[in-house]
Amino acid sequence: MRSNRRLRWATIPIAATMVVVLAGCTQAQLRGFMPGEPGVTNHTDRVTGLWVTSWIVLLVVGILTWGLIIWAAIAYRRRKGQTGLPVQLRYNLPIEIFYTIVPLILVLGFFAFTARDQDAIESDPGDPDVTIEVYGKRWAWDFNYLNEGPGGDGVFSPGIQAEETDGPETINYDTLPVLYLPVDQKVQIDIHTRDVLHSFFVVDFLYKKDMVPGKTNYMYFTPLKTGTYIGKCAELCGEYHSLMLFQVKVVEQDEYDDYIQSLVDAGQTGTLGEDYIVNQNQPGTEASETD
Numbered sequence: 001m002r003s004n005r006r007l008r009w010a011t012i013p014i015a016a017t018m019v020v021v022l023a024g025c026t027q028a029q030l031r032g033f034m035p036g037e038p039g040v041t042n043h044t045d046r047v048t049g050l051w052v053t054s055w056i057v058l059l060v061v062g063i064l065t066w067g068l069i070i071w072a073a074i075a076y077r078r079r080k081g082q083t084g085l086p087v088q089l090r091y092n093l094p095i096e097i098f099y100t101i102v103p104l105i106l107v108l109g110f111f112a113f114t115a116r117d118q119d120a121i122e123s124d125p126g127d128p129d130v131t132i133e134v135y136g137k138r139w140a141w142d143f144n145y146l147n148e149g150p151g152g153d154g155v156f157s158p159g160i161q162a163e164e165t166d167g168p169e170t171i172n173y174d175t176l177p178v179l180y181l182p183v184d185q186k187v188q189i190d191i192h193t194r195d196v197l198h199s200f201f202v203v204d205f206l207y208k209k210d211m212v213p214g215k216t217n218y219m220y221f222t223p224l225k226t227g228t229y230i231g232k233c234a235e236l237c238g239e240y241h242s243l244m245l246f247q248v249k250v251v252e253q254d255e256y257d258d259y260i261q262s263l264v265d266a267g268q269t270g271t272l273g274e275d276y277i278v279n280q281n282q283p284g285t286e287a288s289e290t291d
Ligand SMILES: [Cu+2]
Pocket: 136, 139, 197, 198, 199, 233, 234, 235, 236, 237, 241, 244
């Protein structure tokens, strides 16, 4: 009875604190300080949801654990006149079962929700509206827009490494490689590298994928918000890794079509494909067979 009443008294300040804390939450805090804003792609809210919910569960566990530690330290502290060891408790079966099962439930829960979300993000929805081949290279990006241009042979945009400047902006954003994507269209990205491991990362899309020599990885998503987003290499790939940047412009369909046409007009038809892979010692390449 007594502990029940004590618990009831505790709920009032806890609830009041929660109300104050949550009411003062900014959008950034509610999203767990993840970059970007809600609904940038069809996957970002799912990623943010998993992140924020996991943190809430972990904080609840943390507060309970810290509370119990502090409570035990105060309630069972050595009092005046006490000598020797306190009563030693062991083989307390209910407690042992409790602290085995609770972490098990937590780990299985985190695993299940992660697997569910990963499966949703990774699965191929099929019938992409645009398919873009991305090649990472030390230290820039080439973009091949497949099935576009005359005859559907594709158009391409070769990128250069970011240029450093002395100004307040440390790099020149005007010369960054740019990937154009039409808003509200199903996008498939085929991910390759021409040399070492890189990682294709669009920060606000909350997802990245390794670019592995001799392997093609895929990313599927639908951009839902027009805007310009920063992309970067997320796998240390050498001296100028930090300058391996690009921009993603999510635009309306007609602006996207204009951009594709501008590449056609510039004579950038076809694709910059495997011919430019510089690795000579990869399984399956000519070089390794003749060596
Ligand atoms: Cu890189």
